[in-house]
Amino acid sequence: MAWAAHRRGWSLTIVDRVDLQSSSHVAAGLVTPITGSRSAATWRWDYFFEFATKHYTDIETRTESSFWYLQPAIRLFGSSQERERAIERWSQPRTELEHKVRPQISLCSPDELSGFHAPFGGCRMEPAARLDTTTYLHSTRKFFQKQGEFFATEVNIAEQLPLPDQAGSYPFELEIATRSIRPDAIVFCQGFDARSNEWFSSLPLHPARGDILTLRLEGEATAIYADLPSLARTHVVHSDAWIVPTNGKHLVGATYDRHHLNGQVDGEEFAANNRQILLERLNNMFPTIGIDRWNLEQHRAAVRPASYDRHPLIGRHRWVSNAYTLNGLGSKGSLMAPLLAEQVCDCIETGQSADPFLDWQRRDKSL
Ligand SMILES: Cc1cc2nc3c(=O)[nH]c(=O)nc-3n(C[C@H](O)[C@H](O)[C@H](O)COP(=O)(O)OP(=O)(O)OC[C@H]3O[C@@H](n4cnc5c(N)ncnc54)[C@H](O)[C@@H]3O)c2cc1C
Known part of the structure; x- marks a missing residue:
């Protein structure tokens, strides 16, 4: 979220208690194109993967560090049906018209799989990647600390940011490290902790x-x-x-x-x-x-911070028009967060609602 705002030239204040046990710090950062025994493509794969690659490589350059590793991932098939389905769906080479990030598999030889229990064989899936989340978060923090935009502290939301009952744009005012901050908009990116934040406690999280x-x-x-x-x-x-x-x-x-x-x-x-x-x-x-x-x-x-339908939860507060959330990343945060952050910035900039399939209120709207 911070990078998306920074790229637009916005000044920002990041407040994070730097919890080394947060979901992002603990995550393995795997980004995989095909999932489950039905060999389905990851939801909106092309759309998210292309942007994630662009984003992480850009941040690697800006921060002079390495954390985005592109490499095929190996999958061991759990049954002959799974193997056949995967071959049928994903083993054809991409045509020239197909997107270059369309998932593809190639079978591994038995020799390559020696050591594994793989009675149904296995394949390479590509493109795939891994985000070293610890290094990414560390490099990001360092960058924004230098900018004077990062504050490692806890916000007591109930006390410091009481939820108003009036609809409209709210004149936020927040004391952080003896500074008084008056942001035009706030984005809550709290993961599972959103449950205890009354602004977004009704997010349909299924953690x-x-x-x-x-x-x-x-x-x-x-x-x-x-x-x-x-x-x-x-x-x-x-x-x-x-x-x-x-x-x-x-x-x-x-x-x-x-x-x-x-x-x-x-x-x-x-x-x-x-x-x-x-x-x-x-x-x-x-x-x-x-x-x-x-x-x-x-x-x-x-x-x-997973959701019931396994899709992210972003968008504006029900009645405060300048409060937003980016949440519901489930087990796909590394893949989806960069592009979702752009969408939240678009909502802030244009005043429009989030994509209806990503909007956290989609269930209320019976989508
Ligand atoms: C074991 C495990 C493995 C995983 N493996 C993968 C994987 O391979 N690939 C993948 O993409 N995803 C994986 N994930 C999921 C991934 O971790 C999440 O999708 C993503 O990291 C969620 O990010 P987030 O920023 O929404 O939440 P979080 O990472 O929980 O971040 C929320 C942040 O908000 C801060 N915060 C909250 N409230 C306050 C407050 N009041 N004041 C100050 N700070 C506050 C917290 O300290 C924290 O830093 C895995 C998760 C786990 C647990």
Whole structure:
């Protein structure tokens, strides 16, 4: 959101408590063109992916850092039907008229998949990418701190920004770090925390906790691993779980837990269960190493701000015409956030409503 406003030359104030356990910090940042056992294309893939690539590469240049990695992702098929469906839908080469980001697959050879349990084979999906969210957020924060536009603090919304009951444009006034700020518009990008903000507490969020493990191999297991074909060591692989090889470690995720909406990982039975679920999924898809040989370096969890229909939730407040939200990113924040932020800026600039399929009030309008 900050980058979209900055690109338009707007002056801005970003207020974030910098929670290293936020959904964005915990996320693996995977951006995948084809999802689910029906091999469906990710919703509005072409539209979001092209813009995301343009956005992240532009910010890499501006901040002189690297966080957007374009690389095919590997998918292990769960059944012969899934394999056939994927081949039928996505294995034809793109025609000249087709968009260059249209998803495509190519089958992996059995050799490339050695080490994995892949009775139905697997494929490369492309284009695909991974956003290193920690580096992206860090570089972004540094940039806006230099601009004097970033404030690492908590806003007590009920006290500092009480919701008016009168309709119209609201004269906001906010004290941040001894400065008095009078913005023309406010955009709440709070993820799951929006639930306790009365401005947008009626957002139709259907959140889900996600757990993610950082694992490391040691000793003999490192040698077994080093002997595997490079695909297993270098690519993101999706099956019941996903594995992301990164700097000699592996990220494994993610659970989808709608019952425990917090980021706790210690001393709770449900957290231990979620950990075990991920280790077992990893073992099922990658049995060569053996479950006991993976050393757990870190277990993290956060709550994804998902929506009921799995589409984002953006747009204007019901009666305050200069208050907006960007939320409902679910498990697709890395892909969708850049273009959605542009749309929120368009709404602010033109006074028009959000795209009806993205508008957070779409259910009220019976779309
Ligand atoms: C385990 C896991 C794996 C995931 N994997 C992926 C993936 O592979 N790919 C993908 O695209 N997405 C993934 N996601 C989802 C992704 O994290 C979300 O889509 C996205 O990050 C949500 O971003 P957000 O900015 O809406 O919310 P958040 O990241 O929760 O950010 C909200 C921010 O608002 C701040 N805030 C809230 N209230 C206040 C206040 N009153 N004052 C100050 N600051 C406040 C918070 O501190 C926080 O920094 C994953 C999520 C999890 C949990």
